[in-house]
Amino acid sequence: MNAVQLQQSIREFADSIGIDKIGFTTAAPFRELKNRLKRQQELGYQSGFEEKDLEKRTEPALLLDQAESIIAIAIAYPSKMENAPKGKKGERRGMFCRASWGTDYHTVLREKLSLLERFIFQHAPDAKVKSMVDTGELSDRAVAQRAGIGWSAKNCSIITPEFGSYVYLGEMITNIPFAPDEPMEDECGTCTLCLDVCPTGALIQGGQLNAQRCIAFLTQTKTPMPEEFRMEMGNRVYGCDTCQTVCPKNKRKHNLHQSAFQPEVELAKPLLQPILKLSNREFKEKFGHVSGSWRGKNPIQRNVIIALAHFKEESAVPELIAMLAKDPRPVIRGTIAWALGQIGTEEGYTALQAALLNETDKDVLAELQGALNNRKERL
Template structure:
C-alpha cells in the first residue's frame, strides 16, 4: 500500500473509532513555539505542570529517532448538560469544567491512540510510534494548529469550525512520512471577548497566558489560595470555562456526540457541603474516573469552602467550624477560617475567636485574623 492510500485508509479508520478530526504535520522543530516558551519561562508564566525541557517540547526528533510525521487527533466533548441541577440556599452547588465531564479524557484518548498505533503496526513494517495526550512532552495545541485541526485562538485554545474549542487533543509521532495538512487561517479577527472577560487577567494578549493567574490552574493547586484570587473562584471546583463560553465561535456547539463524555449532573455540579466531609475512599469511588480528580480531594475541598464563602452560605457554618476545629490540614483549617469570616454571623465569630486562642499553626492563625477582620 502506498503512502497516499495508507493515509486515506488511516483517516477512515480513525473516524470509525470515535476520532472527530485528524490532521498530519511534519516532525520539523516548532521553532516559533520554542521562542515563545522561552519567553513564558522568563516571565514566570508557566504552570509548573508542563514538561520543563523546552527542547523536548519543540523537537519531535528528541522523542522518536527517525521521526517523519506527527498525527494530530481531536475528540469533541459537550458544552452543555441535560437536566442540570440548580443550586439554592441551603443546597449550594459547585461546578467542574466541561473538560472534566464524563470519563477522564486521558483514558479515552489513549485508548484511541493505542488502536491507531496497532492499526499502523499491522500494515507498516518497521514502524515506530510515540503517542501522547496532554501530559506528553509536545504541546498539543501547537501540533494541532500545524496539522490543520483548528487555529489557535486568543484564549490559547484550539478552535475548530465543527466543534468550537470543545475538543480534546492528542498526537502520534511516527517515522511514516505522511502528507502534511495545511494549517487553518486564524478566524478570531478583532474579537477580544475572551481577553476582556478573563476574571483574573490571565490572558495577557492574544495567545499568551499567565498560567499563574489562570483560574483553571489555580483550582488545581494544593496550597492556600492567594487572597486576590479567592473571590474570583466563584463556585468553580475544578477548571474554568469563561474564555470558552464567551467565544462567538462556540455558539451553538453542543457536541453531544460521545456517550462517555456526557456528564452525570450530580458529579458535574455536586452539592458543596457533602464535599467537606467526604473521605478519601468516597472521593475516589465517586470522582476517581473524571479528570478533575487527578490532584485528589484536597484542592476540591478547599475550592468548595471558597464557593460556600462566595454564596455566603449560612447553613454551612457548622461544617466549616468543624473543619476549623478538627481538620488536620492547615490549608483546610485556614480556608475555613477565612470563609467563616466572609459568611459572618455570631456563631462564626465566636468560633474564630476561640480558634485564635488554640491554633498553633502560624499560617492558620493569619487566616483566622483575616476572618476576624470581616467583623470589624
C-alpha cells in the first residue's frame, strides 16, 4: 500500500472509529506561530501551562526523527444540555464548561489516536509516530488550522463548518509523507462579538488572548482569585464558554452524537454547597473522570465559594463560618472572608471580627480587613 492509498484508508478508518474530522499537513516548522508565541511571552499573556520551549512548540522535527507529516483529528462535543437542573435559593448550582462534560476528552482522544497508530503500523510496520492531545508540545490549534480542520478564529478557537468551535483537537506526527490538505479561509469576517462580550477583556484582539485575564484559565489556578475577576465569574466553577456561546458560527451546533461526552447533569451543573464538604477522595470519586477535575478539589472549592457570594446565598453562611474557623488552607479562608463580606449578613460580619483575633496568615488578614472595611463604607 503506497502513501496515497494509506492516506485514504486512514480517512476511512478514522471515520469508522468516531473521529469527526481528520486532516493532513506537513511537518514543516510553524514559523509565524513562533513569532506570535514569542510576543505572547514578552507581554506576559501565557497561562504557564504551555510547553516553555518555543523550539519544541514550533519545530515538529525536534519531536520525531525524520518527521514528514502531521495528522490532525477533531472530535465534536455537545453544546446543549437536555433537562438541565435549575438552581434556586438555598440550592444554588454551579457550571462546568462544555469542555468538561462527560468523559475526560484527553482519555477519549488518546484512545482514538492509539487505534489510529495501530492501524498505521498494520499497513506500514516501519512507520514512526508521536501522538499528543492538549498537553503535548505542539499547538493543537496551529496544527488543525494548517491541516484544514477549520479556521483559527478571533475567539482563539478552531471553528469547523460542521461542528462550530465545539471540537477537541489532537495530532500525530509521522515519518510518512502524506499529501497535505488545504487550510480553510477565515470566515469570522467583521464580527467581533466574542471580543465585545468577554467578561474580563481577556481577548485583546482577534486571535490574541491574555490568558492571565481569561476566566477559563483563572478557574484552574490554585492561588487567590484576583478581586477584580471574582464577581465576573458568576457561577462558573470550571472554565468559561462565553466567547463560544455568542459566536454566530456556533448557532444550532448541538453535536449530541458522541456518547462519551454526554453531560451528567448533576456533575455538569452541580449543587454548590455539597462540594464544600467533599474530601480529596470523595472529590476524585465524584468528579475524577471529567477533565475539570485535573487540578484537584482546591480550585473548584474556591470557585464554589465565589459563586455562593455571587448569589449572596445566605443559607451557606453557617458552613462558610465553620470553614473560616477550621479550614487549614489560607486561600480558602481568604476567599471565605471576601464572600462573607459580599453576602453581608450580621452573622457573617461577627465571624469576620472573631477571625481577625486568631488569624496569622497576612493574606487572609488582608481579606478579613478588606471585607470589614467594605461594610463600613456601605454603612
